[in-house]
Amino acid sequence: MAAREPMFLECSECGTRYYRTTKTTSALKQGQKIEKMKFCPKCRMHRVHKERKK
Numbered sequence: 590m591a592a593r594e595p596m597f598l599e600c601s602e603c604g605t606r607y608y609r610t611t612k613t614t615s616a617l618k619q620g621q622k623i624e625k626m627k628f629c630p631k632c633r634m635h636r637v638h639k640e641r642k643k
Contacts, residue, residue: 591615598638600629607631608638 593611600607608627623640 595643596623597641597643598623598625598627599641600627600632601637601639603629603631603636605629605631606641612640 591613593613595609595611597606598608598610599605607630610623612623625638626635627638628634629636629638
């Protein structure tokens with residue numbers, strides 16, 4: 590079973606880190622970054638959220 594690394598999704602506009610998720614260590618080694626459209630409560634709009642470490 591692969592280990593999972595905790596990380597946050599940060600709003601690309603205001604920088605708020607609202608969503609917390611995990612990612613497998615094998616994906617970390619490959620350099621794959623997560624980017625998702627999520628609702629930002631500070632901007633009050635759907636924005637692109639990018640992966641950021643703690």
